[in-house]
Amino acid sequence: MRAALRVIDTEGDRALSMRRVAAELGVYPTAVQHHVNTKEQLLVAVSDAVLDEMVMPSPDVDWVEWLEVFSAQLRAVLHAHPNVVPVMAARLRVATGAFTLSEQLLAALAGAGFTGAALRGAYNSVIGFVFGWIFTELAAEPAADEDAWRQDLRSRLERVDPAEAPTLAVHVDDLRNRAFMMRWMSGQSNPLDDSFEFAVRVMVSGLQAQLDRQ
Amino acid sequence: MRAALRVIDTEGDRALSMRRVAAELGVYPTAVQHHVNTKEQLLVAVSDAVLDEMVMPSPDVDWVEWLEVFSAQLRAVLHAHPNVVPVMAARLRVATGAFTLSEQLLAALAGAGFTGAALRGAYNSVIGFVFGWIFTELAAEPAADEDAWRQDLRSRLERVDPAEAPTLAVHVDDLRNRAFMMRWMSGQSNPLDDSFEFAVRVMVSGLQAQLDRQ
DNA sequence: ACCTGAACACCGTTCAAGT
DNA sequence: ACCTGAACACCGTTCAAGT
Numbered sequence A, B: 001m002r003a004a005l006r007v008i009d010t011e012g013d014r015a016l017s018m019r020r021v022a023a024e025l026g027v028y029p030t031a032v033q034h035h036v037n038t039k040e041q042l043l044v045a046v047s048d049a050v051l052d053e054m055v056m057p058s059p060d061v062d063w064v065e066w067l068e069v070f071s072a073q074l075r076a077v078l079h080a081h082p083n084v085v086p087v088m089a090a091r092l093r094v095a096t097g098a099f100t101l102s103e104q105l106l107a108a109l110a111g112a113g114f115t116g117a118a119l120r121g122a123y124n125s126v127i128g129f130v131f132g133w134i135f136t137e138l139a140a141e142p143a144a145d146e147d148a149w150r151q152d153l154r155s156r157l158e159r160v161d162p163a164e165a166p167t168l169a170v171h172v173d174d175l176r177n178r179a180f181m182m183r184w185m186s187g188q189s190n191p192l193d194d195s196f197e198f199a200v201r202v203m204v205s206g207l208q209a210q211l212d213r214q
Numbered sequence C, D: 001a002c003c004t005g006a007a008c009a010c011c012g013t014t015c016a017a018g019t
Helices: A002-011 A018-025 A029-036 A039-051 A063-080 A082-089 A100-112 A116-137 A147-158 A166-175 A193-213 B002-011 B018-025 B029-036 B039-051 B063-080 B082-089 B100-112 B116-137 B147-158 B166-175 B193-213
Strands: none
Touching: A002 A018, A002 A039, A002 A082, A018 A029, A018 A039, A029 A039, A039 A063, A039 A082, A063 A082, A063 A100, A063 A116, A063 A193, A082 A116, A082 B082, A100 A116, A100 A193, A100 B166, A116 A193, A116 B116, A116 B166, A116 B193, A166 B100, A166 B116, A193 B116, A193 B193, B002 B018, B002 B039, B002 B082, B018 B029, B018 B039, B029 B039, B039 B063, B039 B082, B063 B082, B063 B100, B063 B116, B063 B193, B082 B116, B100 B116, B100 B193, B116 B193
16 A cells, blocks of 8 residues: 555654545545555555565675675665564564565575575574664654653763773763664664674674584 | 553553553553553553563673573563564664663673774674564564464465475475464464574674674 | 445543542 | 543444445
8 A cells, every 4th residue: 555655654653544544545544444454454565565675686696795785775675664664573474475585585595505404594594684683773763752761861871880881881982872772863864884784794704604514 | 560561461562552551450541641651651661671581691601602691581581571572673762771781792792802893883783683583583473363364374385386486495394484474473482493593603603703804 | 346424442642630 | 649530632443325
């Protein structure tokens, strides 16, 4: 449903309702129900529509480059619809329609040399790490009125007690608003580009290490 | 709020409402509001309460073991409250209260040899990978009435077309209901233990590789 | 097949009032 | 400080009815 994606993109996932979508289409609330049965199905459809925008890497490249491109492309797609991400992250029933993404990722990993349980492990590592990392990056900010929280977090990071948190106290300038659990802005307005690239390197070289051990 | 966690644990996150919590406490709906202001704050409080159950690894062990124990402990805590996980995954404002988790993770990574931008990268890799992987594992199953979807997914995995998805067709027996995007059960009822252990090995050896390169 | 229109049970939140 | 009680605007969903 195009209209639903438009609402969620512009007004956030909290604003999405069957009735709001109906209004967007200039139609009665129950008319939406006729097309989509339930709100849950609408949310799944929106998530799937976003993932359909994913452009998969060429199967011809080296598996390392394949994974780097895959990760960057997925992140680009999810950053294009940040408000959909919390919805997508919460549901199992997403992207289970066609298996094209899974097939191509499996092909890349099988081409790298993974087989059997290691192929499953590598596949689940890549999906869980890349999706999961971006889910965490794009977690929803609190509603607009809560900048008391923002201010509180900022000021507590201004004066970290070296007795309580010695390591943090030393490195806080590198971490403030640039590290998970120490951010007051979500990845939408404050993307963590260099950390994502670091994480992808960790993942790729970790997979390489598993291959070497085989 | 203890009562809220009880409701969400036993009846799921969809069932949680201010009014339901009030009923659980035998009190008027508006009395709950007096303690917690807003539903958003209640959900954050519940998420934080779950994370407070986390038992951090001893700082004395080797950083590799530290990360393995950390990952396993975090997963145990989140599996103890699977219904809270989709709520936690969606919000930025979680675990920003005390910095004890961050401090201890930073200490372990600094002890391993990470500094500066690499420390930030390693920290964000671990948080994003471990939390994110478990978020993905524990995504919410569709409401009970939707086992039409379950049946459909199962049957499509019974007969994967080798022309359309050749790699998947070969490995489908290893992957059916045990791989992301090919599951009809969430990690709550269908934990992916061996894939998690594989993923942790990938992460740890990937971090090791970054250290070696420094 | 697609939409209207009314209705139901539920929701978060506000506000005035009590103790 | 803590709770009652009524009210408001909104919600997802059902059902009968129209074309």
